[in-house]
Amino acid sequence: MRYxxxxxxxxxxxxxxxxxxxxxxxxxxxxxxxxxxxxQLLSSGAGVENADAIIEAYKxxxxxxxxxxxxxxxxxxxxxxxxxxxxxxxxxxTVDSLVLSALPWTLGLMGAAIxxxxxxxxxxxxxLGWERTPRWVGRVLTVPLVFTALPAFMxxxxxxxxxxxxxxxxxxxxxxDPSVDxxxxxxxxxxxxEHAVLPVTAVVMVTMGGWxxxxxxxxxxxxxxxxxxxxxxxxxxxxxxxxxYQVRNAILPQIxxxxxxxxxxxxxxxxxxxxxxxxxxxxxxxxxxxxxxYPVIQGVAWYLVLxxxxxxxxxxxxxxxxxxxxxxxxxxx
Amino acid sequence: xxxxxxxxxxxxxxRSRSADLVAVQDVSxxxxxxxxxxxxxxxxxxxxxxxxxxxxxxxxxxxxTAGMALLDGHAGPLDLLSVDEKRLRDVRWRDIAIVxxxxxxxxxxxxxxxxxxxxxxxxxxDASTPEVNERISELLxxxxxxxETTGRYAHELSGGMKQRVxxxxxxxxxxALVIADEAxxxxxxxxxxxxxxxxLDARDKMGTSFIVIGHDIGLMAQLVDRIAVMYLGRIxxxxxxxDVLTDPKHPYTELLLASVxxxxxxxxxxxxxxLVASPVTGGCAFRERCPEAMEVCAAETPPVRRRSGGGEFAxxxxxxx
Numbered sequence: 001m002r003y004x005x006x007x008x009x010x011x012x013x014x015x016x017x018x019x020x021x022x023x024x025x026x027x028x029x030x031x032x033x034x035x036x037x038x039x040q041l042l043s044s045g046a047g048v049e050n051a052d053a054i055i056e057a058y059k060x061x062x063x064x065x066x067x068x069x070x071x072x073x074x075x076x077x078x079x080x081x082x083x084x085x086x087x088x089x090x091x092x093x094t095v096d097s098l099v100l101s102a103l104p105w106t107l108g109l110m111g112a113a114i115x116x117x118x119x120x121x122x123x124x125x126x127x128l129g130w131e132r133t134p135r136w137v138g139r140v141l142t143v144p145l146v147f148t149a150l151p152a153f154m155x156x157x158x159x160x161x162x163x164x165x166x167x168x169x170x171x172x173x174x175x176x177d178p179s180v181d182x183x184x185x186x187x188x189x190x191x192x193x194e195h196a197v198l199p200v201t202a203v204v205m206v207t208m209g210g211w212x213x214x215x216x217x218x219x220x221x222x223x224x225x226x227x228x229x230x231x232x233x234x235x236x237x238x239x240x241x242x243x244x245y246q247v248r249n250a251i252l253p254q255i256x257x258x259x260x261x262x263x264x265x266x267x268x269x270x271x272x273x274x275x276x277x278x279x280x281x282x283x284x285x286x287x288x289x290x291x292x293x294y295p296v297i298q299g300v301a302w303y304l305v306l307x308x309x310x311x312x313x314x315x316x317x318x319x320x321x322x323x324x325x326x327x328x329x330x331x332x333x
Numbered sequence: 334x335x336x337x338x339x340x341x342x343x344x345x346x347x348r349s350r351s352a353d354l355v356a357v358q359d360v361s362x363x364x365x366x367x368x369x370x371x372x373x374x375x376x377x378x379x380x381x382x383x384x385x386x387x388x389x390x391x392x393x394x395x396x397x398t399a400g401m402a403l404l405d406g407h408a409g410p411l412d413l414l415s416v417d418e419k420r421l422r423d424v425r426w427r428d429i430a431i432v433x434x435x436x437x438x439x440x441x442x443x444x445x446x447x448x449x450x451x452x453x454x455x456x457x458x459d460a461s462t463p464e465v466n467e468r469i470s471e472l473l474x475x476x477x478x479x480x481e482t483t484g485r486y487a488h489e490l491s492g493g494m495k496q497r498v499x500x501x502x503x504x505x506x507x508x509a510l511v512i513a514d515e516a517x518x519x520x521x522x523x524x525x526x527x528x529x530x531x532x533l534d535a536r537d538k539m540g541t542s543f544i545v546i547g548h549d550i551g552l553m554a555q556l557v558d559r560i561a562v563m564y565l566g567r568i569x570x571x572x573x574x575x576d577v578l579t580d581p582k583h584p585y586t587e588l589l590l591a592s593v594x595x596x597x598x599x600x601x602x603x604x605x606x607x608l609v610a611s612p613v614t615g616g617c618a619f620r621e622r623c624p625e626a627m628e629v630c631a632a633e634t635p636p637v638r639r640r641s642g643g644g645e646f647a648x649x650x651x652x653x654x
Contacts, residue, residue, distance in 0.1 A: 023577030131393070226439040229390055230499075233433075234453040244452075245441050252443075323443060324486045 003328040006319065011313040016076075022298050027068065085301035086121035090289045095299035098284055099255050103303075105175050106280030109196055110269060113203035120270055121208035122254055125215025126247055131223060132238060139210075156202040156275035163198060171195050172278035172284030199276040203269060207261075212252065225249070252323055259315030260308070264277025336405070337542045338364040338429075343400035343414075345379070347384050351478075351523045356382045356395070357566045364510060367540045369532070371553040371574060373589065374563035380546050381434065382564075387413055388431060389421060404428060406509060426453045430503035432496075434514040436544075439499050440487035446498055447483025453505050472501040476531050490550050492523040500528060504535055511535070512544045517552060527548075529556050544586050550593045554578050559644070562586045565618040572644020582638070582646040617649065624651060 059065050078085065084095035124141050127133045132262075147155055164172035175192040176182065222228055223246065231245040273282035281300060288296035319328045345357040357379040370379050387389045387402050402413040406428030411420065413429070430453075433439045441449055441617075451465045460468075470480050476497040487495060490606050496516065505510050513532065517525040529552060535541045545557055553560060553574060560577050562570045562585065570583040581587045617623070620630040627649060635647045 213354065226433055226437075227441045230431070230433050230439050232458060233388055233390060233425055233431050235422045235427065235501075236452060236456045237422075240452070240456070243409070248443055304509070322443075325442060325488050 001328065003320070007036040007313055007316045011309050014309040014312075015306055019076060019079055019302055020072075020308070022301050022305070023072055026294060026298065079302065080265060084302065085295045087288075087293055087296050089288075089293040089296075095295050098296060099281060099299055099303050102279060102281045102284045105263055105278060106273070108192075108271075108281065109199055109261075109280060110203070110276060112196065112275065113200045113207070114258075116200065116256075117204045117207045118258055118261075120204060121211025122215045122251065125217075126219060126242075126250070128212060129157075129223070129244060129250075130246075131215040132242075134147075144205070145209040147205040147213060148207075148213075150208045151270065152202060153271045153275050155205050157201065159202055159332065160196045160275070167174025167295055170198050172198070175279050195278075199272050199278055202275075203272055214257065215250060215254055219246065219252060222246045222250045255319070255322065259312045262307075262311035262315075336366065337366050337368075338386070338405070338544075339401075339403045341401045341403075342382075343383065343386060343396045343402065345382050345391065345484070346396050346398045347394050348396065349394060353557045355398075355566060357386065359564075360566075360568055361401070362561050362568060364542050367511070367536055367542055368559065369536060369543045369545060369557040370617050371557035371565060373543060373547075373548065373550065373553060373560060373622060375589075378561055378563040379566040381514060382566075384431070384514055384544065384546065386427065388425075388512070390414065394412040402511070411595065417488065421459070426508065427506045427509055427616050429512070430506065430508040431498050432503045432511065432513040432516040434516075434518075436485075437492055437495060440490075440495055444486075445483065446485050446487070446490070450483065450498070450502050450505060457484060457506060458485040468505060469501075472504055475504070475534060476501045477527055491518050496520055496524070496528065497531075500531055504539070504541070506540050508541065508650065510542045512546070514546045514549070516545070517549065518547060524603045525552060532556065550590065557643040567618060567647070569619065569648075570639045570640075570644070572646075573642060576640065576642050576644065582640060582651070583619075583623055583648050584650075585619050586646075588622070617647075 011173060064071070075101050082096055084099070086100055087093050087095055088097070124144075128138055128141055160172045163170045171177070171194060175196075181190045182188055220249050228241065228245050231241045236245075270282035270286050272278070273280045273287050276281070281303070283301045284296065287293070288300065320328050340359050340363065343357055344359040347356050348503055359421065360383055362370065368394045372383070382391070382395065385395070386397050386533070391397070397414050400414060403410045404413050404424065406424045408420070410425065411424070413421075415426075416424070440446065447466075447469060447503065450469050454460050454465050454468065460528055466483075470482060473480055478494060478497055478501070482494070484488070490498065500513075500516065503513075507591045511532075516532075517528050520528065532543055532545070533556070543557075545553065545554060557574050559571065560574045561568050562577070562582065562583065564585045570577060570581065570586045577586060578590060581590055616631040616633060617626075622628040623630065629649050633649070637645050637648045638648050639645055639650055
C-alpha cells in the first residue's frame with residue numbers, strides 16, 4: 001500500500017502548497033484590504049464618518065493586527081474545518097456557504113459536459129485514426145472540429161442566438177425555470193436538463209476537438225505497434241482488434257488527461273457560466289472579482305486547488321486497475 | 334498441391350511522394366509439408382516485406398503489384414494475395430501463423446498472456462474453456478514456460494519468455510505453416526537453442542512447416558532444410574542448406590558466408606560501397622559490390638542456373654561448374 005500512501009502524501013502536499021500560495025500572494029501587495037473596503041463604501045456613496053474606527057474594527061475582526069505567521073497558522077487551521085471566513089461584500093454570509101451552494105450546479109453542468117466531451121471526442125478520434133474507417137466518415141467527422149478554434153463565449157452566444165432567440169426551443173439563461181419549485185420532482189429535473197442543454201453543448205463543442213485530436217494521434221501510434229499487427233495476423237474480428245488491442249492502449253494517456261480536466265470542473269468555466277448566467281462557482285468567482293471580494297476569491301481558488309488535487313488523486317488510485325504496468329505495490333513514483 | 338505454400342513472381346512496391354520503390358521483385362519459392370525453409374539476407378533486402386506481403390500485413394504505402402501465393406490450407410488452396418477479407422481472416426492463425434520479429438512488444442501490455450493465447454483459438458472455432466486451457470498448458474510446457482505465465486502481463490516477462498510466449502501462441506491452432514521472423518535474433522544462445530528445438534519439435538510432432546527468417550547463418554545451417562538468399566528484393570540463390578553453405582554459387586552468398594564471425598578467424602575484409610540498398614535498374618543488382626563484376630553484369634539480367642542437387646542461382650558466372 002506504499003503506492004496509496006505516496007499518492008495521499010502528494011495530495012496533502014499539493015493542497016497545502018496551494019493554500020500557502022493563496023494566503024501569501026495577496027499579502028505581498030502593499031495595498032491594505034481594509035482600504036479597499038472603505039474605498040468601496042465611499043464609492044457607493046455612503047458617508048463614512050469615523051473611517052479609522054471602522055478600519056480598526058475590521059482589522060480586529062479579520063485578525064489583521066496579528067503577525068503574519070499567526071495569521072497563516074490560523075488560516076491553515078480554519079481550512080481544516082472548511083472555514084474560509086466571511087464574504088466581505090455579502091457579510092455575514094460565509095465564503096464556504098457561497099461556494100457550496102454554487103457547487104452542485106457547476107459539478108452537474110461541467111461533469112456532464114466533460115463526460116460527454118470525453119466520450120464524443122474519443123469516439124471521433126478513434127474513428128479518425130482507425131485505418132478501416134471509410135473515407136467519407138473521416139471527412140464528415142472533421143467538420144465539427146472547427147468549433148475547437150472558436151472561443152467558448154462565442155459558441156455560447158451563437159447557440160443562444162440560434163436555439164433560444166431564432167427558434168425559441170431552449171431557454172437562454174439560468175439553471176431552472178423560477179416558476180418551478182426546486183425539489184425532487186420530475187418537472188424540476190426536466191427544467192434543469194432543459195437549461196443545461198445549451199451550456200453543456202457549448203462546452204462539448206469547444207473541448208471535444210482536443211480529445212479527438214489526442215485520440216487520433218494515439219490511434220495512429222498504436223496502429224504501428226507490433227501487438228496490434230499481430231492481433232490482425234491472428235485473424236481476430238476487426239472489432240476485437242480495434243477495442244481490445246488498439247483503443248484499450250490508446251485511451252490510457254487520455255484517462256490521465258481526464259483527471260486534470262475533471263479538476264477544472266471547480267473553475268466552472270467562468271466564461272460559460274457568465275454567458276448563460278448560470279449560478280455556478282464560475283459565476284461566483286466572476287462576481288467576487290468584479291466586487292473585490294478577496295475572501296471569496298481566495299476561497300474559490302482554494303476549492304479549485306482541492307478539486308484538481310482530489311481528481312488527480314482519484315485517477316491515480318484507479319489507474320493501476322486499467323494499466324497493469326502501474327502497480328499498487330511498485331514503489332516507484 | 335503437394336506443397337503447403339507456393340509463391341510465384343511476387344512483386345511489392347512501396348509508394349512514396351517522390352517515387353515508387355520496388356522492394357521485392359520476381360520472388361518465387363515453395364515450402365513443402367513439414368519442411369523448414371530459411372530466408373537470409375542483409376537488412377533491407379526484402380525478407381520482411383516478402384512475409385508481410387504473404388500475411389497481408391504490409392504498411393499502407395506497400396502494395397503487392399504482381400504475383401501469387403497459393404496456400405493449401407484447411408479449405409483447399411487459395412491465393413493469399415487476392416483472397417477476400419472474410420476468407421483471409423479464416424485462414425489466418427489457423428493455417429498460417431507468425432512469430433513476429435519484435436517479440437519484445439508483440440504482446441498487448443494490458444491483457445494477460447493467457448487471454449492473448451486463447452483469443453487466437455476462440456476467434457476461429459467454439460472451443461470450450463477447459464479445452465483451450467489444456468492446449469495452453471501443453472504449449473507452455475513445450476516452450477519451457479511455467480503454467481502461471483497465463484496470468485502474467487508482458488512487462489512481467491523477460492525478453493526470452495515473451496519470445497517463447499509468441500512461439501506458443503503461433504502453434505495454438507496447429508497451423509500448417511508458421512513464419513518465424515527473426516524469432517531468435519534478440520535472444521541469448523541458450524534460449525536460441527531452446528527456440529530452435531521447439532521449432533524442430535513442432536515439425537516432428539505436428540508436421541508444421543516453417544519459414545525461418547534470420548541473419549544467423551550458423552543456426553540456419555543446423556535448423557533448416559532449404560535456404561533462400563535474398564539480395565535487394567530478389568532471391569539470388571536457393572538450394573539444400575548444406576549445399577548452399579558449403580558450395581555457394583552466387584558471389585553474394587559467398588560474401589555473406591565470409592562475414593560470419595567465427596572464433597579464431599580473422600575479420601573479413603571491409604566491404605566498401607553499395608551497402609545502402611538502393612534499387613539498381615537493369616542488369617545484376619549486386620554488380621556494384623561484386624568482386625567479379627563484368628561488363629555483361631550491367632547490361633543483362635543474370636540468367637537463372639540450376640544447381641546440381643537441387644536449387645537455383647542467378648549469376649552470369651558459373652564458376653564452380
